[in-house]
Amino acid sequence: DGYFEIWEDVGPGVAVIRQARPFNLQPIGNVTVIEQSDGLVLVDSGGSPGSGRRIVALLRRSRPGRPVKAVILTHWHGDHPLGLGEILKAWPNVRTIATAATRAHLSDPKTLNTPAAPDPEANAKMVAQYRGFAAYCREMAAKAETEADRAGWAAGARLFPQYAADMDGAVTLAPTESFTDRLLIEDAYAPVEAWFLGRANTDGDAVVWLPRQKVLVTGDVLVAPIPFGFGSYPTDWLAVLERLRGFGAGTLIPGHGAPMRDEGYLLR
DSSP states (O other): OOSSSSEEETTTTTEEEESSSSEEEEEEEOEEEETTTTTEEEEEESSSHHHHHHHHHHHHHTTTTTEEEEEEEEOSSTTTTTTHHHHHHHHHTTTEEEEEHHEEEEEEEEOOOSSSOOOOHHHHHHHHHHHHHHHHHHHHHHHOHHHHHHHHHHHHHHHHHHHHHHHOOOOOOSSSSEEEEEEEESSSSEEEEEEOOOOOTTOOOOEETTTTTTTEEETSSOOOOSSSSOOOOOHHHOOOOOOOTOOOOEEEEEESSBSSSSSSSHHH
C-alpha cells in the first residue's frame, strides 16, 4: 500500500528515504541523506522505531561503510523524530540537532509524542489502541456498501497491525544540540546549513540548505500533495514560504512526497 520507505537518489551525494505513496493513511516524514567527506548527515529520522530500523537497513545497503554523523530534526511532530532511537543504536556518537523551540517541545511532557523513557504500561495501551484500529477497520470493511469504501477500510486493516509493531517500544528523544538562527556543519565537499526562518507549520521549523547542490530540505514547511498543519501559524507560514524562494533552490525536498525539481508547487 505504499507505507514502507523507498530510497530515491536526488543528486550527487543527496538522497531521500520516503514512503512509496506520498499521502498515506499513516504518514512517515521524509528522511534526507547527505553525504559529507567523513559521514552522513540525516534530516529527520523516521516516524517510529520500525521506521528507524528500515532507515538503518537502507543506509547500510545504499551507503555501506558510511557512518551517520548527525541528525537534524525539522520539527517535533511524531512522524519525523521517532526513528531517532534506532539510528542512535546503530551509530551511538551521532550529533542530534534541532531548533531551540523544537528541542523544548521534544523535552516537554505536554508535547512529547511518546514517553521519554520506556513505560511498559503506556506502551501496551498504545499498541493495543493501534491493534484496535485494525479490528475496527476490518469491521467497517465488512459493512462497506461500495468497493471504494471497502478497499479503503481494508487498507486500514492491513496498515494498523504493522504500525502497532513499528511503534512498539517508541520513546521520544530530545536532541542534544539546538540553534536559534543558523547552524553550519562544515565540509569541503557538501557543507550543510540548518536555518530557522520563522514560525510556520510549528514554532520551530528547521529547513536545511545545501549550497553546493542547490538542494533545499523544507521539512513540513512544504508538503505534497497538501500541507499538514495543526497548531500552525498561517500568516507567519506565508512569510517563511516567501523566504524559501530566496534560496534559489534547484531541488526542493518536502517533508512528505517526492522531490520537486522546480518551485512550481511552492509558488502555488
